[in-house]
Amino acid sequence: MPKVSSVIVPYAAYLRVYEPLDAFPEPERGHWERYARRTELPGYQDELRRSLADLLPTPPVAVPVHESADAFVVEVDGVVLVCPWRTRLRGWRALSELGEDFPEPVLDALLPPVVRHQAAQDYERWLLRNPDARPWIRTATWQVPINWFVLVSDEERQYGKGGGEPGGAAPVLRYRTPMVQARRRVARGLRALKQAVDEGPLIDGLVDVGRWLEEFHPRSLVELDYGGLVHALPAGELEGDHSAADVAEGIQALRHGDGETAGAAYGRLVERWRAVRDRRSAN
Numbered sequence: 086m087p088k089v090s091s092v093i094v095p096y097a098a099y100l101r102v103y104e105p106l107d108a109f110p111e112p113e114r115g116h117w118e119r120y121a122r123r124t125e126l127p128g129y130q131d132e133l134r135r136s137l138a139d140l141l142p143t144p145p146v147a148v149p150v151h152e153s154a155d156a157f158v159v160e161v162d163g164v165v166l167v168c169p170w171r172t173r174l175r176g177w178r179a180l181s182e183l184g185e186d187f188p189e190p191v192l193d194a195l196l197p198p199v200v201r202h203q204a205a206q207d208y209e210r211w212l213l214r215n216p217d218a219r220p221w222i223r224t225a226t227w228q229v230p231i232n233w234f235v236l237v238s239d240e241e242r243q244y245g246k247g248g249g250e251p252g253g254a255a256p257v258l259r260y261r262t263p264m265v266q267a268r269r270r271v272a273r274g275l276r277a278l279k280q281a282v283d284e285g286p287l288i289d290g291l292v293d294v295g296r297w298l299e300e301f302h303p304r305s306l307v308e309l310d311y312g313g314l315v316h317a318l319p320a321g322e323l324e325g326d327h328s329a330a331d332v333a334e335g336i337q338a339l340r341h342g343d344g345e346t347a348g349a350a351y352g353r354l355v356e357r358w359r360a361v362r363d364r365r366s367a368n
Contacts, residue, residue: 096226096227096313096314096316096317097133097224097225097226097312097313097314098224098225098226098228098229098233098309098310098311098312098313098314099129099222099223099224099225099308099309099310099312100222100223100224100225100233100236100294100307100308100309100310101157101168101221101222101223101307101308101310102168102221102222102264102298102301102305102306102307102308103157103158103159103166103167103168103221103305103306103307103308104166104167104168104221104301104302104305105164105165105166105167105302105304105305106118106121106165106166106167107302108301108302108305109167116154117156117165117167117169118165120154120155120156120158120167121158121165121167126157126158127155128157129157129310129312129313130313132153132155132170132172133313135172145195145196145200147176147180147196147200147201147203147204148173148176148177148180148204148207148208149172149173149176151173152171152172152173152174153169153170153171153172153173155169155170156168156169156170157170159261159306159308161306164304166305166306168221168222168308169221170221170222171220171221171222174218174220175220175222175224176204177204177207177208177211178220179224180196180201180204180205180208181205181208183195183196183201219297219300221301223294223297227314227317227361227362227364228314228358228361228362229309229311229314229328229358230290231287231290231328231332231354231358232287232290232291232293232294233294233309234309234328234329234331234332234333235270235271235274235291235332235336236260236262236267236270236271236294236298236307236309237260237261237262237267237270237307237309237329238260238262238266238270238329238330238333239327239329239330239333241260241261241262241329242258242259242260242327242329243257243258243259243260243261244256244257244258244323244324245257245258246320246324247315255315255316256315256320256323257311257315258310258311258314258315258323258326259308259309259310259311260308260309260329261306261307261308261309262306262307263304263305263306263307264298264301264302264303264304264305264306264307265303267298267307268295268298268299271291271294271295271298272295273336273340274291274336275288275291275292275295276340277336277337277339277340278291278336278339280339280340281339281344281347309329311323314361317361317364318361322357322360326357328354328357328358331350331351331353331354332350332354334346334347334350335347335350335351335354338350
């Protein structure tokens with residue numbers, strides 16, 4: 086495998102949905118049943134390394150030629166839940182959004198126009214055959230979108246310091262919540278926000294993520310994972326990061342008409358994530 090396999094690829098956070106096996110039609114259900122019985126399963130760093138390896142050839146492979154047959158797997162109360170990678174679909178979607186992150190000359194250097202054009206045509210043809218396709222994973226670089234924190238609570242926070250030594254286990258910061266809870270929090274959050282403001286990016290983002298959640302099985306599990314962002318945050322800041330609590334406090338304050346408390350909670354969030362994004366330009 087290329088050299089990229091030997092490094093940790095940081096700076097991306099993930100919102101994942103794990104569905105029970107019953108949510109998948111045959112023969113896909115059988116595939117995931119067999120897959121979940123494996124003794125060794127890949128992690129998110131393996132997924133990123135494979136994606137980066139596709140960018141090494143000349144010309145680069147913008148989107149995988151074949152869809153991934155891998156997934157993330159968890160077991161909750163004896164129930165196996167699966168989150169398919171769907172790297173090909175996510176690659177197409179990410180490619181369509183690159184223009185928002187890079188000026189055209191930089192984008193042309195990364196991925197030549199002919200490569201992007203071919204990928205866009207492939208995606209259009211694929212969508213005609215798969216109009217209802219949706220990814221199980223959303224990705225954000227250099228941040229965790231504030232609307233993601235609405236889905237979870239501070240009580241669901243799972244933090245592990247990791248090994249702390251080179252080559253040791255990396256820190257972990259994630260939240261896991263049942264789908265019914267995530268949907269309920271979206272509805273409550275939207276009511277509070279719409280009572281306080283007419284419109285805005287936070288409302289639009291929450292509406293979008295709420296619609297996405299509605300496409301999955303009601304007994305699914307929702308996971309917010311800091312992923313590679315744990316490598317962009319100093320250990321002390323990571324351990325003290327309770328962004329979900331700040332969001333919940335702000336929404337609760339809005340519900341009671343307390344704009345001052347809501348503004349203070351929002352200010353803490355903005356300052357925390359501005360410091361993370363500032364590290365992007367420092368590298």
